[in-house]
Amino acid sequence: QYVPDETTHLPGMMFKPNYRQWSGYLRAGPGRFLHYWFVTSQSDPLKDPLVLWLNGGPGCSSLDGFLSENGPFHVNDNGATLYENKFSWNKIANVLYLESPAGVGYSYSDDLNYKTNDNQVAADNYAALQSFFNKFPNFTQNEFFIFGESYGGIYAPTLSLLVATGPAKFNFKGFAVGNGISSFALNDQTLIYFGYYHGLFGEDLWHDLNKNCCEKGTCNFYNSTSEDCKELVYEAFDTVYESGLNAYALYLDCEGHSRFHRGYERTMTHLFKNYRKPQQSHKFLNRGPSSVS
C-alpha cells in the first residue's frame, strides 16, 4: 500500500478503527488531481470486493457519501467528533471514495479551469482509477464494482464502459446506481405522475395537465410544444421543488440550506430542462411565491 497517504490518526476519532485508511491524490489528467479516501474492509481486505463510490451533482462531493451515508464513521452535529456507522459498507468491502471531477471538494486542477462534461469526467475517473491501482497494486485482484448516486447515474455507467473496454485490466464485475438520473425524459415524465398520485397536485391541475399535454391517451410532460402544457408542467415543477417540500425525501422536513439559496435554484436546472419559468408563471399559480420559509 502507498505509505505516504496512510492516515493513522484523525482529530475527533474517539474509537480505534479495525481497518486501515489512506487519503491523498490520484492523477486524473495533465494537472488534474482528484482527492481520494480509501478504507479497507473490516472483514477480509485481501478477498473482499473493492467498491468505488461516486456522488453526483454534477459538482457534489463523495465525502458526503462517506460522512453522511455509507462510510465507516460520520460527524457529530458538533462538527468536531466522529461516531461509528454500524451499517458501514466497509464492513464487507474495501471502499474508495473519489471526489470527482476536479474542482469538487478537495480535488483540484492546476489551471483552475473547472469546465467539464460527461465524457471528460469518465476519462478523468478512468485515469484516476489507474493511478489508484498504481498506488495499491494488491487490489487489482479483488472483484471490483462501481457505485454512483444521483448524477452518478451518468458517472457510473460511462466510467464502467471505459473500465470494461479499456486496456487496463481490472476484475470488474458490475455497477450500481442509486436514485440515479438514467433518462432525463423519463425522470421528468414520471415526476408528474409521482406528484399527482402522492397528492401534491389537485384535480384542477391534473385535469388541465391531461387536457393540454395528452393526446389519444399519450401524455408528453417532457418536451411538449404546447405553451399551455409547458406552463402547467412548470406549475407542477413549482409545487415539487419550490413550495417548501423536501425534494430529496417527500416525508422529511426541509432542513439546512434555505430552499431559495441561489445554488438551490440551480440544483434543479438539470431537471425539466425544456421548461424555463414562463414570464406569467403566476398565471396558473394565482398566488405569489410561496410564503413557506
Next chain:
Amino acid sequence: LGEVPPCINSTAQMNWLNRGDVRKALHIPDMLPPWDICSDDVGGNYTTQYQTMKDVYLKLLSMGLRALVYNGDTDMACNFLGDQWFVEDLGIKATTKYQSWIHDDQIAGFYQQYGNITFLTVKGAGHMVPQWAPGPAFHMFQSFITNGPY
C-alpha cells in the same frame, strides 16, 4: 443534483473537514480553498452530453456485467418511477416477478430482475438511501456484491 443539495444540512461535515488538523491528517495541500459539499464552479460550468444511459447500459449488460438500479421511493429529484420505466424500457425479458424484499422481518421495498440487471426500491427512503435507510441499504449492498438473493 446541483451546487447546494436542497434541504440538506452539511454544516457538521463542512466544519470538521475544514479544520486545519483534519486537512493535515488527510494530506490536503494548504493552498486549496475550504471544502464545501458542492462546487458552483463545477456545477455551473458542466455540460451534460447524454440524455439517456440506455445504449451504455445495453453495451455493459451485453458484456455479462451485473447491474443494480435502486431507488429510495420518496425521492422527487430522481424518482423511482423514472428509473423503473428506464429499466423496463431496456427491453430485457424479466426473469422474476415484481416482488417484495424483507429486512428485519419487514417489507423493505420491491424488486424485479431482468437477467443481469435488477431494479429495486427501498421503501420510505429518500435520495440518499444509505443515509435514510442504513440497514436495508447494507442488506441490499451485500446481496448485490455477493450476487446473493435479496
